[in-house]
Amino acid sequence: MTAGIRVKLSAMMFLEFFIWGAWFVTMGTYLTKTLHATDVQNGVAYATQSLGAILAPFIIGLIADRYFSAQKILGVLHLIGAGLLYYTTTISNFDSFYPIILIYMIIYMPTLALVNSVSFKQMKDPSKEFPPIRVLGTLGWIIAGLTIGWLGWENKGSLVLTFQMAAVASLILGLLSFTLPDTPPAKKGQKTTFADIIGLDSIGLLKNKSYLTFFLASVAICVPLAFYYNFTNPYLNEIGVKAAAGVQSMGQISELLFMFLMPLFFVRLGVKKMLAVGMLAWVLRYILFAYGNVGLNYWMVIGGIVLHGVCYDFFFVTGQIYTDKLAGDKFKSAAQGFITLATYGVGMLIGSYISGPIVNKYKISDTAHNWQSIWLIPASIAAVVLIVFVLFFKDKNHTETQPGLNIQEPSASTEI
Template sequence: MTPTIRFKLSLMMFLEFFIWGAWFVTLGTYLLKNLNTTATQVGAAFLTQSIGAIVAPFIIGLIADRFFSAQKILGVLHLLGAALLWLASSAADFSAFYPYILSYMIVYMPTLALVNSISFRQMKNPQKEFANVRVLGTLGWIIAGLTIGWLNWEQNGSLVLTFRMAAGASALLGLFSFTLPPTPPIKKEGKSSVGQLLGLEAIGLLKNRSYLIFFLASVAICVPLSFYYGFTNPFLNEVGMKSAAGVQSLGQVSEVLFMLLIPVFFVRLGVKKMLAIGMLAWVVRYLFFAYGDGNSSYWMLIAGIVLHGICYDFFFVTGQIYTDNLAGEQSKSAAQGFITLATYGVGMLIGSLLSGQIVDAYKTTADLHDWQTIWLIPAGIAAAVLAVFLLLFKDQNVPAKAEEISLAEANVRVEV
């Protein structure tokens, strides 16, 4: 890549994830405090991500892969997204807010695949070049959180500005996208079936008993994951953490550091131990949240946030590598799409519905919750998934050499 193209792709990644991080982390707090919703409604708002993840393959497969250049579709989607975010910020109640945020996630989720597609098409050696570009996305998410904390929007009740900040960034990326390198669709012979568009051609992997166990564990572990995304920020604000959104960005810092160590750990530990450590980290994280507070046990809250790197990288990134190693050459992309559809689509959808109802069930007063009990529930779910996984999963694959394991091969999308 030329320096100009590298700069454009890096800025694209920065804005892509700055937009998401600018409103998504504090969404639960905004809904509970500004729109006076129930936790069940918060869960419903977060499941729009799952709906977007399910719809995204259709948009990419039916439109981007066949008819229009990826950078133009990216521009149009982000311009639409800017308008929807701005409208969401003007909604007076949840019934008015929900249609806007649902429409927005259906528009936004396909852009996650588009930015990767645009990047890969411009790179001569994605295995070496992609990580350096993609890391700017995580930096964008971190900067968004630090900005919210620095401006003190959580404490002064100004979280509506997060949507307007995200809308401005989305409009900027929408216009900027039309200056990105041309990425025309690759002509394919024949028509793709619905199953191919959704990556269902990779369903044959489930014939492998160990992969089936991993697949089911991936769906199940996304249930406690939904608790983290939906209610960590409201929880931290309720227990008195200052600039909670900024502090939460430590999770992304941890994620980057542990991702760099994945090749070393993968070779030394193998698939089963890596996945198990990732799930164990979920259990420990929620125990820290259950027993941490804003006073003497404040360190537990910080430790729970920092564990995000192990939680995500050791399970999801290792799982992506495991999936890639088992999939045939013709179905690697389909396999990644299939596992993403199952986790961020089905798993997160179930978790979003369940988490909201549980948080509502343990509401003690108008503004307070029994967070200890709430966090012990996802801890228990994660522990049960871990126990079944350790009992049934058999690691029959020899770990790859360190130099063979790369972010590009794993088709990694950092879960910020």
């Protein structure tokens, strides 16, 4: 891969996640303060991510993989997305905002797979070449949050600018996409079935009782996960945290740190303990949020955010490794698609629809909530999931880790 291509792919990945992080983190605050949306409407708005995740495989499976080059579809989707994002800034009520953001998320979510496809096509050894490029995506999300915090858009009531900033970035990425190396359709002329699209070929994995336990736990843990994505920014702003979006970016910094440390933990803990520690981190995070404040317990708020690295890496990344090794070469792609559809699609969708009514139930005024009662609910859900997982997941599989383990393609073997 030439230096020029590497730079383009890095810019593509940076912009891909900068766009998402620019408006997604603070949307809840924008909806409640600017569009005067209810907590229920806030949850519904965030559910568009899950609806987009559910529909994305069909767009990729029926269009990108069969008819058009990935970089061209990426460009078209981001140009349309730029227009939709900018149009949201002209809307003054939630009822008009919702269908636009729904259409946008249905368009955006497929691009997450497309940027990976474009990247992998240019690589001889993705396990070594992809991580330095993918890390630019996390950096893009961090920079977006820090920019919002530095400019003080939350405190100034100017969060409409986040959508404009994302629109400009989407326009740039849309144009950049047409200059990316050609990535022709991978399955041109091949017949694609419904089972292929949603990864049903890998459903046989569920016959393994341990994997079934992991699969159900993955779906269930995404219910409390929705509380974090949907309401952390409104919570931070409500309790008086300054530059909340910038503070939240500490979660992504933590994610990067633990991503590098994961091989060390993986060797010592193994799959079951890694997954359990990840779920325990969710319980601790919400307890810290429940009792945190901007006074003496501010460390609890920061601690809850920093735990994001453990929450995400230890559970989701370990789960991807576990799924990858259990599926084998034949069903790797199908298995990853199936677990993603179940978690970020079904699990998060359920969480988004129940989080809004719960938060609204504990609203004590137009500008305040009983956040302690709110956060203890996802903490309880995560605790139940953790207990069930520990009881029913039999760690018969063990992972023998060799030197050189990395997160993207671990040198490990899982014995069934």
